[in-house]
Amino acid sequence: MNVLVINAGSSSLKYQLLDVDTREVYAKGNCERIGIDGSFVGHEEMGGEKQKLEVALPDHKTAIKYVFDILKTVDKPIGGIGHRVVQGGWYFPESAIVTDETLAQVREVAPLAPLHNYAEADVIEICRDMFPELGNVIVPDTSFHYHMPEHAWRYAIPRDVADTYHVRKYGAHGTSHRFIWRTVHEMMGDKTHKLVSCHLGSGASLCAIQDGKCMDTTMGLTPLDGLIMGTRCGTLDPATVFYLSREAHMSIDEIDTMMNKKSGLLAVSEVSSDSRDIEAGAAEGDEKCQLALDMFNYRVSQLFAEMAASMQGVDTMVFTAGIGENAPEIRADICKLLGWMGVKIDAEKNAPRSDEPRVISTPDSAITVMVVPTNEEYMIALDVEELLG
Structure with a gap:
């Protein structure tokens, strides 16, 4: 299965198209300075030389469209899109298929990561609108930490405050830490x-x-x-x-x-x-x-x-x-x-x-x-x- 992975930030968007079975990366790149003067796209294919393309990127929708236009030259069918989401909050103990409900939840927990979640939710919505035939998946960085013991994640503040406002340890980099465990366990x-x-x-x-x-x-x-x-x-x-x-x-x-x-x-x-x-x-x-x-x-x-x-x-x-x-x-x-x-x-x-x-x-x-x-x-x-x- 070929998967397009998207990592959106407030003014940037990284992407990678890879084959899950062979781990081969067909193309990858980054859109930088979205909504800012001097925007550009860095793109490389099949491990080749990276190209820098100066192009106007007034918003994330333009950036996504540009990415898909570039990927047409790769000629590899995309089977699904995975979105890195920084903060899954209290809703995502694991990755989830994008629906109207899960997308709304990404926005609801955005105050915990305002520079990332809002942009990520916008990009997910753009992908759904532009390519309704493709499934999208939310992969939160916080999911791996969701089930850590309560004595590790709970803060010593009044319970009503902590529970009402969802104040707890969420962690980050969970997708990376999960990959490390998987790789080391395979080796050792x-x-x-x-x-x-x-x-x-x-x-x-x-x-x-x-x-x-x-x-x-x-x-x-x-x-x-x-x-x-x-x-x-x-x-x-x-x-x-x-x-x-x-x-x-x-x-x-x-x-x-x-x-x-x-x-x-x-x-x-x-x-x-x-x-x-x-x-x-x-x-x-x-x-x-x-x-x-x-x-x-x-x-x-x-x-x-x-x-x-x-x-x-x-x-x-x-x-x-x-x-x-x-x-x-x-x-x-x-x-x-x-x-x-x-x-x-x-x-x-x-x-x-x-x-x-x-x-x-x-x-x-x-x-x-x-x-x-x-x-x-x-x-x-x-x-x-x-x-x-």
């Missing part, structure tokens, strides 16, 4: 029962997975919680919001923008939100860049232990996503901080870049350490095939 079999998945990128989260079930994760009500990220502050004292409101006379929107878009690695390094730029700065002796790396690595090691505690043990650790897959020095530093837990990695196995899942720990390491490139698109496509196939 019964050697893996308690896994901590470390999705480290511009957005970052850890997830404790015991025999395929999420036991806890580091992101909370929103993706702002947990680790230090590219521009997000991660966990801090919630009273910081009240303090800045009173003393700095900052509005809620100003604090929201600061914590989501002006904090994290960017704020500490004062150089960039990109770990590659920060690593380069640290190598040149920039103390702020080094501090940003030290803080990031410390928080990963600290929360790794927290995730292990949720399972009362851990046998496997996996690095994935942009930083996790491509930054051997950061992996090495994090594992060094976890040396007290018996973590040991092989420097030669850790160094090379590879698109294949691999073990990088030494034979005598107390925890098996792996690098596994994530593939959220494939997981979404699998759900589409299961629900529409």
